[in-house]
Amino acid sequence: MEKALVDDLKRVHGKTGMLYRLAEASLDHPTGVVHEVIFPVVSEATLRDVVKEWKAIGPFYRAHVQTVMRRAYRSHYRRMLPPLLATLAFRSNNVTHQPLIRALALLKQYLPSRVRTYPVEENVPLEGVIREPWREAVMETDAQGRQRVNRLTYEMCVLQALRDQLRCKEIWVVGADRYRNPDDDVPQDFEVQRPTYYAALKLPSQAEAFIQQVQQEMRDELVALDRTLLRNADVEILPKAKGWIKLSPLAPQPEPTNLLALKMEITQRWPMTSLLDVLKETDLRVDFTRFFRSPTAWENLDQATLQYRLLLALYGAPGVSAVMPSMT
Numbered sequence: 242m243e244k245a246l247v248d249d250l251k252r253v254h255g256k257t258g259m260l261y262r263l264a265e266a267s268l269d270h271p272t273g274v275v276h277e278v279i280f281p282v283v284s285e286a287t288l289r290d291v292v293k294e295w296k297a298i299g300p301f302y303r304a305h306v307q308t309v310m311r312r313a314y315r316s317h318y319r320r321m322l323p324p325l326l327a328t329l330a331f332r333s334n335n336v337t338h339q340p341l342i343r344a345l346a347l348l349k350q351y352l353p354s355r356v357r358t359y360p361v362e363e364n365v366p367l368e369g370v371i372r373e374p375w376r377e378a379v380m381e382t383d384a385q386g387r388q389r390v391n392r393l394t395y396e397m398c399v400l401q402a403l404r405d406q407l408r409c410k411e412i413w414v415v416g417a418d419r420y421r422n423p424d425d426d427v428p429q430d431f432e433v434q435r436p437t438y439y440a441a442l443k444l445p446s447q448a449e450a451f452i453q454q455v456q457q458e459m460r461d462e463l464v465a466l467d468r469t470l471l472r473n474a475d476v477e478i479l480p481k482a483k484g485w486i487k488l489s490p491l492a493p494q495p496e497p498t499n500l501l502a503l504k505m506e507i508t509q510r511w512p513m514t515s516l517l518d519v520l521k522e523t524d525l526r527v528d529f530t531r532f533f534r535s536p537t538a539w540e541n542l543d544q545a546t547l548q549y550r551l552l553l554a555l556y557g558a559p560g561v562s563a564v565m566p567s568m569t
Contacts, residue, residue: 307378307394314397322396323352330415331403334424338411340366344399351392358389365390371398408537500557517556524552 267279326349333342344366351359358381359365367390371379375398381389406412410423431438439446445454470476475489504516524530530551534540542550 303374304378307375310397311378311394315393319393319396322348322400326352329417331412332415332422333406333412334422335411338369338406340369341399341402341406341412344370344395345403348396348399356392358383358391359395361387361389363390365395370402371395372401408539496557517552520556521552524548 326345331342331345333339347359347363347365367379375394379391379394379398381391383389403412407414407420410420413422414420415422428434428438436446445451466473466476470478477487477489479485479487507514507516507519530548531544533547533551540547
């Protein structure tokens with residue numbers, strides 16, 4: 242769906258000036274014919290490109306995305322909702338996200354039902370559950386002029402909100418490990434020993450003070466960057482997008498002494514075996530790279546590519562091309 246729309250997307254530059262010329266030509270010749278007044282200042286092809294761009298990035302694109310998502314969810318993914326809600330119990334320690342917990346309970350309550358919209362008298366949580374771009378798709382007006390909540394679209398919005406809050410542990414799953422109660426990630430005596438732990442971490446105990454500290458650090462760093470920019474050989478301001486900041490790559494770090502000593506020891510014991518071969522063989526036997534996981538729930542790389550890159554990173558090879566034949 243995205244590929245089809247992107248193929249139609251052709252960004253038109255200078256739209257502000259184009260709009261001015263269109264307005265000026267229209268005011269100067271209010272009774273003129275379009276192809277005689279408008280096309281001489283802005284060509285028909287350019288106007289078609291403007292229409293394509295608007296369709297690709299405007300409300301048309303959003304409506305098309307919602308339509309395709311609804312179709313895929315209704316015909317395929319929705320069948321997983323009953324076992325999902327029957328198996329997992331969701332909780333939140335934050336009062337801000339209780340509407341989402343109530344929304345999940347509402348989804349579970351209406352699983353046996355075949356109604357298309359929720360009853361008018363039903364208290365359907367919207368704030369903190371439905372994103373603003375989805376409001377129009379969720380709300381419907383019935384024959385009596387009453388506002389109704391489309392059940393299928395509402396379910397999709399609830400699952401999207403659930404995904405986002407699971408990633409930051411505002412919502413957690415009973416009995417889970419990775420998505421467990423975030424209170425279990427801190428010491429059990431945290432509430433009693435809070436000042437001690439904050440002092441050990443060298444952090445302020447108040448959230449506002451921490452935010453102000455981070456903001457001040459960012460201001461100081463930006464001021465330092467601005468002050469030294471003209472004589473900083475490692476920073477360059479690019480003309481792209483009105484001033485992208487380009488940083489020079491970091492210089493390679495010296496090889497750790499313990500890694501060098503390990504290589505020498507292995508060379509003495511097994512002269513024909515490299516350290517990379519040992520590392521690779523170890524992973525093939527015990528598959529230790531499977532324990533290196535992303536801190537988020539989103540991973541784009543397949544396991545083979547991830548294993549390849551992890552081994553190279555762990556080995557710290559100075560030249561990737563030199564070890565690629567060995568890796569394959």
